[in-house]
Amino acid sequence: MVKNDVLERGLECDVFIGAGLVDLYCKCGRLGDARNVFDKMWDKDVAVWNAMVAGLSQSLEFGEAVEVFRSMWMCGGVEVNSVSLLNLFPAICKLSSVGLCKCVHGYVIRRLFPNSVVNGLIDVYSKCGRPDLAYRVFELMHEPDDVSWGTLMAGLALNGCHNEVLELFDQMMNYRLNVNIVSVVSALSAAGETKDLKKGKMIHECVKKNKFDSDIRVSTPLITMYAKCGELEKALDLFHKLSGKDMVACKDHVLWNVMISAYTRHGRSQESISTFHQMKSNGFSPGLVTFVSVLPAVAYLAAIKEGTSLHGEIIRMGFLSHNTVCNTLIDMYSKCGRLDYAELVFNEINDKDNVSWNVMLAGYALNGLGDCAFDFFTLMQENLVEIDPVSFVSVLSACRHAGLVNEGKRVFALMKEKHNIEPKLEHYACMVDLLGRAGLFDETLQLIESMPMEPDAGVWGGLLGACQMHSNVKVAELALDNLVKLEPGNQAHYVVLSSIYAESGRWADAKSLRMKMSESGVKKTPGRSWVNENRDLPVLEG
DNA sequence: TTAGGGTTAG
Numbered sequence: 001m002v003k004n005d006v007l008e009r010g011l012e013c014d015v016f017i018g019a020g021l022v023d024l025y026c027k028c029g030r031l032g033d034a035r036n037v038f039d040k041m042w043d044k045d046v047a048v049w050n051a052m053v054a055g056l057s058q059s060l061e062f063g064e065a066v067e068v069f070r071s072m073w074m075c076g077g078v079e080v081n082s083v084s085l086l087n088l089f090p091a092i093c094k095l096s097s098v099g100l101c102k103c104v105h106g107y108v109i110r111r112l113f114p115n116s117v118v119n120g121l122i123d124v125y126s127k128c129g130r131p132d133l134a135y136r137v138f139e140l141m142h143e144p145d146d147v148s149w150g151t152l153m154a155g156l157a158l159n160g161c162h163n164e165v166l167e168l169f170d171q172m173m174n175y176r177l178n179v180n181i182v183s184v185v186s187a188l189s190a191a192g193e194t195k196d197l198k199k200g201k202m203i204h205e206c207v208k209k210n211k212f213d214s215d216i217r218v219s220t221p222l223i224t225m226y227a228k229c230g231e232l233e234k235a236l237d238l239f240h241k242l243s244g245k246d247m248v249a250c251k252d253h254v255l256w257n258v259m260i261s262a263y264t265r266h267g268r269s270q271e272s273i274s275t276f277h278q279m280k281s282n283g284f285s286p287g288l289v290t291f292v293s294v295l296p297a298v299a300y301l302a303a304i305k306e307g308t309s310l311h312g313e314i315i316r317m318g319f320l321s322h323n324t325v326c327n328t329l330i331d332m333y334s335k336c337g338r339l340d341y342a343e344l345v346f347n348e349i350n351d352k353d354n355v356s357w358n359v360m361l362a363g364y365a366l367n368g369l370g371d372c373a374f375d376f377f378t379l380m381q382e383n384l385v386e387i388d389p390v391s392f393v394s395v396l397s398a399c400r401h402a403g404l405v406n407e408g409k410r411v412f413a414l415m416k417e418k419h420n421i422e423p424k425l426e427h428y429a430c431m432v433d434l435l436g437r438a439g440l441f442d443e444t445l446q447l448i449e450s451m452p453m454e455p456d457a458g459v460w461g462g463l464l465g466a467c468q469m470h471s472n473v474k475v476a477e478l479a480l481d482n483l484v485k486l487e488p489g490n491q492a493h494y495v496v497l498s499s500i501y502a503e504s505g506r507w508a509d510a511k512s513l514r515m516k517m518s519e520s521g522v523k524k525t526p527g528r529s530w531v532n533e534n535r536d537l538p539v540l541e542g
Numbered sequence: 543t544t545a546g547g548g549t550t551a552g
Contacts, residue, residue, distance in 0.1 A: 030545085034548095042545065086543075089543095114543090115543075116543040117543080118543090119543050119544065120543060120544090122543095122544085123543075123544065145543095146544090147543055147544050148543090148544080149544090150543095150544045150545075151543075151544040151545095152544090153544090153546090154544060154545060178545080180545095181544095181545070182544050182545045183545095185543085185545060185546060186544095186545080188546090189546070192547095215544065216546095217545065218546090219545050219552085220546055220547050222548065223547085224546075224547055224548085252547090253548085254546085254547045254548050255548085256546070256548090257547080257548035257549085258547060258548055259548095260548080261548060261549075287548085288548095288549075289548045289549045290548080291549090291550090292548085292549040292550060293549065295550085296550085323550080324549060324550050325549090325550080326550090327548095327550045327551070328549080328551095330550090330551090331550065331551065353550095354551090355550060355551050356550090356551090357551090358550095358551045358552085359550070359551045360551090361551085361552095362551055362552060363551095365552080366552090388551095390551055390552055391551090391552090392552090393551095393552040394551080394552055397552070403543095425549045426552070430552095479552095
């Protein structure tokens with residue numbers, strides 16, 4: 001009614017009344033009306049321009065918001081102020097316009113704007129994927145405040161610059177600056193991502209000192225940090241301690257997912273599965289990510305019964321339309337040795353992505369069906385599926401298991417020639433294994449010579465294994481020489497060579513090798529060569 | 543003015 005009055009009397013051109021109307025229409029979501037009034041006004045002050053930009057931005061008309069801002073800036077005859085810039089920032093973020101951000105940046109440094117605007121600039125650069133420029137803005141600030149630190153750290157964390165976040169946290173500690181919740185949360189997430197438990201514990205101390213530990217925004221990243229660093233007991237302890245009204249709200253389904261995926265990743269499959277069941281008995285409904293997190297644990301245990309029951313649940317919940325879930329199911333079934341079920345799931349995917357194909361291919365390779373894998377690989381090419389380095393690992397390892405030497409060689413050549421993919425270490429390791437098992441030692445050594453990178457223990461270890469199959473003492477000595485340099489203290493390699501000597505009747509060499517082992521401090525603890533931790537932790541005597 | 547956490551293939 002008031003609005004109609006104003007319109008009938010033609011008062012909307014008045015700068016104050018017009019500004020009120022633009023603001024009012026925008027807030028009611030009547031953008032067209034706001035624009036009408038705005039366009040009719042011949043004398044616009046900065047508040048009207050700002051209201052129009054804010055209105056457009058809030059109505060998700062980001063391009064239009066930027067256009068109006070440009071007109072104000074270029075020919076509006078008014079001075080752009082802090083509010084104008086703060087209204088513009090969300091639009092720049094959504095359009096991810098680094099160019100526009102740079103224009104504004106220039107303007108901001110030519111004139112003195114308050115920290116709120118400069119902090120906004122840091123935020124915008126980060127959200128446009130330019131943490132480097134965000135950092136530069138921060139460095140040139142006269143007096144960065146705690147919000148500036150928090151904004152920069154959150155921005156760097158967003159862009160995966162986790163080490164830089166932790167460095168900033170250290171600086172804050174060293175300078176004894178005020179740490180706020182935002183910087184602590186960013187630092188916790190960075191510590192989790194880099195699995196830096198020591199740093200994580202330090203941040204936890206700081207959390208306690210500042211009494212942030214009762215804040216729901218801190219407890220989740222805190223638990224996640226412990227879970228990612230492998231301290232599952234600590235994470236679980238904090239998880240169970242969450243109590244009180246707010247805390248229970250924060251013990252939500254994502255936090256359950258954090259625990260489930262942490263157990264899975266740390267090989268604690270049984271606990272992963274039992275946490276999944278606990279989640280349900282606590283009244284939380286598993287989501288897509290929950291299934292994707294628990295299924296690898298099922299695969300690890302080859303717990304097919306659990307797997308099919310999860311499959312049923314996935315169907316009932318309608319998650320079968322998500323490729324991620326189907327791909328994980330295929331993987332689970334093939335690791336349980338049920339390629340028939342894996343194929344069933346694969347065939348039912350309407351829009352197979354290259355991961356779907358890769359998982360299925362890996363399934364054939366894993367189950368030792370070299371010919372199937374090879375045919376499937378051909379089918380992938382016929383279907384113009386994107387072949388990537390992972391596909392080649394699978395098909396090469398399938399050739400290796402099946403002893404398909406010529407096919408393997410052809411595929412290896414194809415990598416570079418047809419698909420323009422440079423073979424990586426793992427591809428070379430497959431080929432060394434394949435050629436070595438076939439007893440083609442000259443060819444294998446030539447291949448190792450031709451590698452553009454330093455062969456790793458996997459490559460030499462494959463060669464040593466092949467030497468054992470063919471009792472090739474000469475090449476085995478060469479392989480061992482290199483293995484000793486790469487993994488001093490791993491007794492398994494010596495044991496292999498020693499048995500090759502023994503098989504060839506070279507008892508004296510076998511004996512002197514054992515002597516060498518005990519001299520160099522390598523202890524012979526038989527039969528645990530598959531234990532991964534032995535690779536990094538040489539067992540020393542004394 | 544800053545603000546979290548979960549996901550598939552070798």
